[in-house]
Every structure is written in structure tokens, then in C-alpha cells.
Amino acid sequence: MDLRFTPEEIAFRNEARTFFEATLPPDIRRKQMLGQRLTRDDMVTWQRILNKKGWACPMWPKEYGGTGWDAVKYFIFKEEGYRAWAPDVLGHNIQNVGPVICAFGSDEQKAFFLPKLRNLDLWFCQGFSEPGSGSDLASLKTRAVREGDHYIVNGQKLWTSGGHHADWMYALVRTDTGVKKQAGISYLLFDMKTPGVQVRPVVTLDGHPYTNETFLDNVKVPVKNLVGEENKGWNYAKFLLGNERAGIARVGLTKARVRLAKALAERVYVDGAPMSENRQFREKLAAIEVELKALEITNMMVVAGMKKGGAKHDPRTSVLKIKGSEVQQASLECQMELAGPDAMARQVGFMEAKVADAIGREGMANSAPNYYFSRVLSIYGGSNEIQRNIIAKAVLGL
Amino acid sequence: MDFDLSEEQRMLKESVDRLLEDRYSFEQRKTYTKAPDGWSRELWQQYADLGLLSVPFDSKYGGFGGGPVETMILMEAFGAALVLEPYFATVTLFGGCVRIAGTEAQKDALLPKIGEGKLLGAFAHSERNSRYDLADVQTTAKKDGSDWVLDGEKTVVIHGDCADKLIVSGRISGGQRDKDGIGLFLVDAKAPGVTRKGYPTQDSLRAADITLKGVKVAAGDMLGESGKAFPIIERVAQSAIQALSAEAVGGMQEMLDITVEYLKTRHQFGVPIGSFQALQHRAVDMLVATEQARSMAMFAAMMVDEKDDAERAKAINAVKVHIGKSGRYVGQQSIQLHGGIGMTLEYKVGHYFIRSTMIEILFGDTDHHLAALARAGGLIAPGTTA
Incomplete structure (x- = not known):
């Protein structure tokens, strides 16, 4: 039993420490320290600095831009970032939709989305929770009906954090109502500028428009934006549990x-x-x-x-x-x-x-x-x- | 970073676990408490034969050459079995004093005998007024030619009743609570002037109040330098807390396991009571507390030999705070979730609760160590960056 880091891990810790100290913009550091909210630009700036270094999505598979670190190195990386007051990367991109596309996405989806997720060229928000579906997420009611090459999506999502900043949404939608609730859910991606998507800010207790509710009214989503197989969305969402x-x-x-x-x-x-x-x-x-x-x-x-x-x-x-x-x-x-x-x-x-x-x-x-x-x-x-x-x-x- | 046990450590764990599984059921333990000493001499010899009594001692003295991790392994097992034998008193406290401060001659004379199971020791330090202040010593040590003479009273000396030899702290100079001026002396428990009054403690272990009246000690039986014993006492107390933290974790895991088993088997309203969410969440919080306590026992093992005195002291304070809080939480909930049966001495879970309550008191309670940690500035230094 040896509770110390290995020499290699210590060398990595020093490398990370030096990197964070040298590259984290002072104004972002100050905001973090004072507990102030970051702007969209702040988030983009920082994530692009990380991406340039190759550290935006460490735990993704190496072929898609991951670093190949083991969990200990990732832990050291996170700890050093916090030590320097570095913000977290956008979790929706890096810890949620990114790993799902890596694991279950089509080649076309991988080629299109993964570089943009890493570099925060596209900002994703999450469409999981609904007014009637919180802890019991699988009871979600937002409906997606296939019509030719499109799904027509209708429903309402709640707690769309960062939805006002977002370019795209990854959403869980119901594609089959005749089966066990977990078995009729699909994982869809769509552009927030698609007609029928309406975002209303929900101000949280801290006084900020951190989150939103999102209304989906006959939103036309191309079938090619379905991730993986139809009705397997619940498995993809569950795959993330414990990922972070x-x-x-x-x-x-x-x-x-x-x-x-x-x-x-x-x-x-x-x-x-x-x-x-x-x-x-x-x-x-x-x-x-x-x-x-x-x-x-x-x-x-x-x-x-x-x-x-x-x-x-x-x-x-x-x-x-x-x-x-x-x-x-x-x-x-x-x-x-x-x-x-x-x-x-x-x-x-x-x-x-x-x-x-x-x-x-x-x-x-x-x-x-x-x-x-x-x-x-x-x-x-x-x-x-x-x-x-x-x-x-x-x-x-x- | 590696939390796995070495091959040797795994073997040590297996041998102690196997022995205790065979010989330390709740019923067997009850018979040991009825022996004249309140524990089993026969098992003591078995511990010696397995090499357990020499675990922290250097191989030069016939020891296993183990460190804090080996101590953790043993104490966790002892905690899980509620072991009654005087391991903590003899090996951790008495043996610890000798290991830390003894001369070669003293180590040669004492450590092999401890390892062979032929010498029982106790640490006669605490007094009626000292509470948790390790420097509070009123027992006097006066020079008499080249010898010393001890006078005073020591209280709640763990396993002081059965000890062959005692290590007694005495004040050579200075005021009642001065850190300077304390000496440690090796005293034969049957020496003229030593009177012992033994009694059981709450947890079915044993202790003694010991009166010293004109007890003569030869110059060669002083441990460490004259008047400079306080740092030794502090080190021994820190080792004691390290050992207790592992014992506490062993007990907490048992309380959790026994309780979860009970939740699965006890039926009320036609269902196992473990199907009720209020009880499930309580059990999960017991698990969380136990896992966090285990981490602190690891931290104790990591820090007990730390060279920086201040860092080591703070770390051990933190360990005792956590063990005290988590032990109390897990103990109280294990009784609550059992209901009535948890309240009786006929059932085992209460015995763990009692022992964990005593562990909280030993060598300073939660409030004491939290105050000490806070006074010392806590674990994290102030600053705007690291």
C-alpha cells in the first residue's frame, strides 16, 4: 500500500499546475474565485484553450480526441484545475452528449459533432427533464413521431440549463407509447434554431437566468439526427451514469x-x-x-x-x-x-x-x-x- | 497511489481473520469475559504464535517489522470481533513507548518478550484531573541518589490490572500542566509501593486505578531523557489513535452489516422492514459514514509516521474527529434500526455501540480534537490560490 503519487504522476501534476497557472485568463480566474457567473464567451475562451492543449475531453476515447489518461491522472488534472480556479468545461458537451456520440453515434455524427463539441463551436443543452418527469425521468411525455425522413417532436422540456446559450439540444423523446416506459425512448439531436423551438428563461434563486423551459411545437428533426437505434435512448442516457x-x-x-x-x-x-x-x-x-x-x-x-x-x-x-x-x-x-x-x-x-x-x-x-x-x-x-x-x-x- | 495490500499484508489479514472467525463468535467471546483476567490467556498465546504480538517491532527484536498499515489490518480485525485481549495496552501503548523511546538494552529486554506473549504491559499515564491533556501529570518523580522515587495515582490504566510491567509518567519539574519536566519510568507491576485496583470498563475490557507510594525506579529504567518525555507521550497517543481508528472502522462495518442483515430478515406489517425507504436511507448514511471513516483510518496510517510534528498532529486530530462522529452516528443508527432488540446486552450489536462510544472517549473526544485542530489552523492553509 502506497498512498503517494508515482513520480510520473507528480511530473504530470507539475505539468498541469504550470499549464493552468500560465493559461487561465486572469479575469476568468477572478470571477471563479469571487463566485461570479461566467459569460458564454468566458466558457468558450477557456474550453478552446484546453482544446488547443488537447485537454478538453480527456476521458473520451483517444481516437476522438481523448488523452488516454487513466482515472488517477484525470483526477489530478481536475484537482489542479480547481486549485487554479479554472472553470469546468461545458459538461453537456464533454460529459454528456460527447461520450454518447463517441459510443453510439453514426460516423457522420462523429465527424460532424465531435470536433465542434470539443472546441465549443456548438453549445449543447440537455432536454431530459419535463414538468411531470423529474426523478422518474423515464415517464417523460415529449413525443416524436416519424414522418418520412423526419421526426415531428412535440412537448415541453424543463431545467434546460444554458438553453439560452445553446446551439443544439440532445433530448430524450418518446417514440413508442405501447411498451414499458424505458423501452420507448429515443435520443435525438436538434438545432435550437429549428422552427417550433421556444426557450423561456427560468430565473433561479441566485437571480440568474441559469436555466429555462423549452417548448417544442411540431419541431422537424431529420432522422439522421437520431443517435443509435430508435427506442434505445434510455440505455444511452444510463450509459453515462457514473461516467464522471x-x-x-x-x-x-x-x-x-x-x-x-x-x-x-x-x-x-x-x-x-x-x-x-x-x-x-x-x-x-x-x-x-x-x-x-x-x-x-x-x-x-x-x-x-x-x-x-x-x-x-x-x-x-x-x-x-x-x-x-x-x-x-x-x-x-x-x-x-x-x-x-x-x-x-x-x-x-x-x-x-x-x-x-x-x-x-x-x-x-x-x-x-x-x-x-x-x-x-x-x-x-x-x-x-x-x-x-x-x-x-x-x-x-x- | 496504490491501496492494495502486499502479499505479506494479505497473509497477515487472512491469518488473523481466520483465527478470529474460529475463535471469536459472540458466544465464545462471552466465555472469555468470564475468565479471571476478563480475556483468554490461551488466545493470547495463539496471537504470539502467529506473530501478531510483534507486528510493529523491528526484526532485530524478533518482530514482524510492520508499519501502520499492518497495525491497521490487525486492529480492524480486532474491532470487528470485539477482541478482549490486551493487545492495545501491551503492543500499541507499552510496546509503542519502548519502540519510540527505548534504548537498545531496553528494547532487547522487552520487545522480544512481548512478541512471545510472555510480557504484558500497560501505560500508566492518565490521572484523575488530566482528562485529555497529555501534559497534565501530578504524579511526582523525585531523584534519590541515582534512582527515582514515584508518588501519585494513575486512573483508568487500560489493562493495568493484568500487566507485568507498567510505563508510568511522573513529573520531575515544572507545574502540573507543563510540557517540560515529565519523565517516563519502567515499573514492575508488583514492585513495593504499587497498589492496583482492577475493574471492568463499560466495553467489557479491563482497567485499573494504580497508586504509587515511594516506588523506587533504577536510573536505567527511565525511558528517554529526563524531563523530556512529553513528545514521546504525544507520539504514543498518536499511534494509539491510529490503531483505534482502524478498530473503530472494523466495528462500524460490523454494525452496518448486522443492521442490514436485520433489515432484510425482520418482518413487520407483512414485509421485511428493509423495504421501508426511511430505514433504507438511514442504512445508506451508515454506509457513507463507514466508508468515510475507513478513508480516515487510511489517512491515519499514512500520517502517523509523518516527520513534520505539526502536520502529523493535525492529521491525527482530524482522524479522531471523524472517527468520533462517524462512530457515534453508525452506533446510534444501528441501535435505532434494530428497535428494541438493539437495546439488550443479549444481542451483539449493542456491544459494538458501547465499544465505539468508549473509543470516542479514549485519547481525546471529538470536541477536544476539533478544538485542537481548529487552534492549529486546520488542514488547509489560507490563501487566494494554493
């Missing part, structure tokens, strides 16, 4: 946030003394750090197991989702508590211009909206309760 295991807990991001909170605590005064000397605050942070350390080791054990091609149902994987979201939430709660009354003003990022070195009480201006928004971490991608259902069944056999 190595990075899902975002240990490095929470570490960076705790580090920042400690630096800010030195400048926030309570009863004449800095918060960094306040026993209650220090103990609260220390308790988060303990959970985070356990999570980090758990994460390392999971990626070490993946590297060895270990068990697919490592129970620790589900720990990463549940604990990862809880610890992220705890760290953001803590930031808001640190901000105190500074958390109250609503103009998001109002102090941005004054922040010279991106540290100070101004750094806390987004802490309340970030706290609100952090509640989604235990909801999306299968709520933590759904995760518990899965573990109870798959791991504990209940």
Missing part, C-alpha cells in the same frame, strides 16, 4: 473555497477581532476540512480502483456524489456566514471593479446567491435521495 465519477466530488474546488474563506476571515472583524481567530468559526471550518479530507481519500481510493479496472459498483462511488455535494454546500454556507451583512446587497458582483487583488470583504458579495444555488448540488443528476435508493438496492441489497 473521478471528478464528481470536486474536492479541489471545495479546498480552494476553504482556503479563500480562511484568507477572507483574516479581514472580517467581529467584536474587534478577526473571524479567523473566532473559535466557533474556526471549528466550523475545521469540521468541514475533516469531512473533505475523508472525501479526498475516498476519491483517491475510487480512482486508484478505476485505474486497476476495479469493480464497477464500488460503493464508494456513491459516497462521492452524496458527500461531495454536502461538503460543497457546507463550504458555501460557511462563506455566507463569514460575509454576514455583506451578503445582503443584491447587485451581484457590484464590487467587481474595486477588487484589485480579488480579496477582501468584496469577495463575499456573491456568497448568498452562491449558497442558494448550491442547494441544486444535491438535486440535479439524480437527487441525493435517489442516490440513496440506488445504493440501498445495488450495494446493500435492500
Whole structure:
């Protein structure tokens, strides 16, 4: 048993560290650190920098632009990115539709989409959830009826995150109503400019139009935009489960946030003394750090197991989702508590211009909206309760 | 990065697991508690024959030459079986003091005997007022020619009742809670002036309160330098916490397994109670806590020999905080999910709950270690970048 990285892994970590420090644009780094929202341009800029380096989609098969890294190296890459305050790549492109096209797409789809997904030339959004289909996703009702060379799609999608930025949607649609609900679903791609697609912004608790609802009214989708086989869409969507295991807990991001909170605590005064000397605050942070350390080791054990091609149902994987979201939430709660009354003003990022070195009480201006928004971490991608259902069944056999 | 056990470690694990599976059923354990010592001398000899009692000692002293990972393997197995024998007191605490601070002569004299099962030891350090402060020592050590004379009282000395030899801390100089001025002394448990009052502890283990009245100690029986014992005591306490963290994980896994089994077999309202979602989610949270605790036991094994004193101390604080919290959670839920049957001593799950409660107290509870970690600045340094 040796819990250290190998010399090769350490060399890679240094390479990644140098790369992130040298290439992450300072304004993007500052926004990330202050918890401000990135613009579409910010996302595109950063992903193209990564793509130029060949690091935009590390875990894709090598022939489609992946790096061939094992899970440990990918973990190191993610951790180093968070350490430098680098944003995540657009998950819809890289962790969702991309891997599905790699695995199940036609040659034409691969040739057309994969380079554009990597370079964020096309921005994809997800059309899975519906007003009546959340945790019970397979009950979705959006209907696609084949007419010649096209599907005619009708229905309504909800929680279309980034839909207002999106060029394309990957959607689950019902193509057969006469079978078990999972067996009548297909995986379609379509251009958001297709007539009949209408996006209405849904403002989330943080005050941002992060997500949307999307109305689909007789949307004509060419049959060649069907991924894989008709009625097999549920399998393709499920194929993604656990795909992002190595990075899902975002240990490095929470570490960076705790580090920042400690630096800010030195400048926030309570009863004449800095918060960094306040026993209650220090103990609260220390308790988060303990959970985070356990999570980090758990994460390392999971990626070490993946590297060895270990068990697919490592129970620790589900720990990463549940604990990862809880610890992220705890760290953001803590930031808001640190901000105190500074958390109250609503103009998001109002102090941005004054922040010279991106540290100070101004750094806390987004802490309340970030706290609100952090509640989604235990909801999306299968709520933590759904995760518990899965573990109870798959791991504990209940 | 590699979390797999080596071939030797796997063999060690297999041999201890096999022995305990044969000899440590809940019923068998009950008979051992009724022996005069409260544990089995015969099994102790078997541990010795399998080489378990020399695991952390160098091969120079007839040892297995194992490190923290080997200790983790053993303690996890002991935790799962609720082992009663004085391994922790003799090998981890007493043996740990000798291993860390003993002279060649002292190691030669003591470590092989421990390994052979012929010497039981105990660490007589804590006192009525010391609580979790390792520097709080009132027992006095006064120079008498070249010898020393010890006077004072030690309390809750784990397995102090059966020990052949004790390592006693005494204050040579300074105030009651000064880190400077503490000495460690090897004392024969039957030496004139030593009185022991043995008793069972909550978890069916044994302890003793020990009175020392004018106990003479030869100069050669001091461990380490005069007045400089505090860092040794700290190191031993850290090793103890490393060992306890693995024992705790062994116990938590058992509590989880026993509880899940119960959820599958206990029927109410015509169905297994494990079909109820409220109980399923609780069981999953027990699993999450157990897995996180296992990670912290790994972290303890990784950090207990860390050379940087401050980093090592903080890491061990963090481990004890987690073990304390997760052990309490898993223990409480294992009782709750069992319902009434969880409340009786006739059923095994409660015994794990009790032991994990005692583990939380040993060598500093959750609040103590959280406060220490927070005081020391936590695990992550402040900064806007790394």
C-alpha cells in the first residue's frame, strides 16, 4: 500500500499546475474565485484553450480526441484545475452528449459533432427533464413521431440549463407509447434554431437566468439526427451514469473555497477581532476540512480502483456524489456566514471593479446567491435521495 | 497511489481473520469475559504464535517489522470481533513507548518478550484531573541518589490490572500542566509501593486505578531523557489513535452489516422492514459514514509516521474527529434500526455501540480534537490560490 503519487504522476501534476497557472485568463480566474457567473464567451475562451492543449475531453476515447489518461491522472488534472480556479468545461458537451456520440453515434455524427463539441463551436443543452418527469425521468411525455425522413417532436422540456446559450439540444423523446416506459425512448439531436423551438428563461434563486423551459411545437428533426437505434435512448442516457465519477466530488474546488474563506476571515472583524481567530468559526471550518479530507481519500481510493479496472459498483462511488455535494454546500454556507451583512446587497458582483487583488470583504458579495444555488448540488443528476435508493438496492441489497 | 495490500499484508489479514472467525463468535467471546483476567490467556498465546504480538517491532527484536498499515489490518480485525485481549495496552501503548523511546538494552529486554506473549504491559499515564491533556501529570518523580522515587495515582490504566510491567509518567519539574519536566519510568507491576485496583470498563475490557507510594525506579529504567518525555507521550497517543481508528472502522462495518442483515430478515406489517425507504436511507448514511471513516483510518496510517510534528498532529486530530462522529452516528443508527432488540446486552450489536462510544472517549473526544485542530489552523492553509 502506497498512498503517494508515482513520480510520473507528480511530473504530470507539475505539468498541469504550470499549464493552468500560465493559461487561465486572469479575469476568468477572478470571477471563479469571487463566485461570479461566467459569460458564454468566458466558457468558450477557456474550453478552446484546453482544446488547443488537447485537454478538453480527456476521458473520451483517444481516437476522438481523448488523452488516454487513466482515472488517477484525470483526477489530478481536475484537482489542479480547481486549485487554479479554472472553470469546468461545458459538461453537456464533454460529459454528456460527447461520450454518447463517441459510443453510439453514426460516423457522420462523429465527424460532424465531435470536433465542434470539443472546441465549443456548438453549445449543447440537455432536454431530459419535463414538468411531470423529474426523478422518474423515464415517464417523460415529449413525443416524436416519424414522418418520412423526419421526426415531428412535440412537448415541453424543463431545467434546460444554458438553453439560452445553446446551439443544439440532445433530448430524450418518446417514440413508442405501447411498451414499458424505458423501452420507448429515443435520443435525438436538434438545432435550437429549428422552427417550433421556444426557450423561456427560468430565473433561479441566485437571480440568474441559469436555466429555462423549452417548448417544442411540431419541431422537424431529420432522422439522421437520431443517435443509435430508435427506442434505445434510455440505455444511452444510463450509459453515462457514473461516467464522471473521478471528478464528481470536486474536492479541489471545495479546498480552494476553504482556503479563500480562511484568507477572507483574516479581514472580517467581529467584536474587534478577526473571524479567523473566532473559535466557533474556526471549528466550523475545521469540521468541514475533516469531512473533505475523508472525501479526498475516498476519491483517491475510487480512482486508484478505476485505474486497476476495479469493480464497477464500488460503493464508494456513491459516497462521492452524496458527500461531495454536502461538503460543497457546507463550504458555501460557511462563506455566507463569514460575509454576514455583506451578503445582503443584491447587485451581484457590484464590487467587481474595486477588487484589485480579488480579496477582501468584496469577495463575499456573491456568497448568498452562491449558497442558494448550491442547494441544486444535491438535486440535479439524480437527487441525493435517489442516490440513496440506488445504493440501498445495488450495494446493500435492500 | 496504490491501496492494495502486499502479499505479506494479505497473509497477515487472512491469518488473523481466520483465527478470529474460529475463535471469536459472540458466544465464545462471552466465555472469555468470564475468565479471571476478563480475556483468554490461551488466545493470547495463539496471537504470539502467529506473530501478531510483534507486528510493529523491528526484526532485530524478533518482530514482524510492520508499519501502520499492518497495525491497521490487525486492529480492524480486532474491532470487528470485539477482541478482549490486551493487545492495545501491551503492543500499541507499552510496546509503542519502548519502540519510540527505548534504548537498545531496553528494547532487547522487552520487545522480544512481548512478541512471545510472555510480557504484558500497560501505560500508566492518565490521572484523575488530566482528562485529555497529555501534559497534565501530578504524579511526582523525585531523584534519590541515582534512582527515582514515584508518588501519585494513575486512573483508568487500560489493562493495568493484568500487566507485568507498567510505563508510568511522573513529573520531575515544572507545574502540573507543563510540557517540560515529565519523565517516563519502567515499573514492575508488583514492585513495593504499587497498589492496583482492577475493574471492568463499560466495553467489557479491563482497567485499573494504580497508586504509587515511594516506588523506587533504577536510573536505567527511565525511558528517554529526563524531563523530556512529553513528545514521546504525544507520539504514543498518536499511534494509539491510529490503531483505534482502524478498530473503530472494523466495528462500524460490523454494525452496518448486522443492521442490514436485520433489515432484510425482520418482518413487520407483512414485509421485511428493509423495504421501508426511511430505514433504507438511514442504512445508506451508515454506509457513507463507514466508508468515510475507513478513508480516515487510511489517512491515519499514512500520517502517523509523518516527520513534520505539526502536520502529523493535525492529521491525527482530524482522524479522531471523524472517527468520533462517524462512530457515534453508525452506533446510534444501528441501535435505532434494530428497535428494541438493539437495546439488550443479549444481542451483539449493542456491544459494538458501547465499544465505539468508549473509543470516542479514549485519547481525546471529538470536541477536544476539533478544538485542537481548529487552534492549529486546520488542514488547509489560507490563501487566494494554493
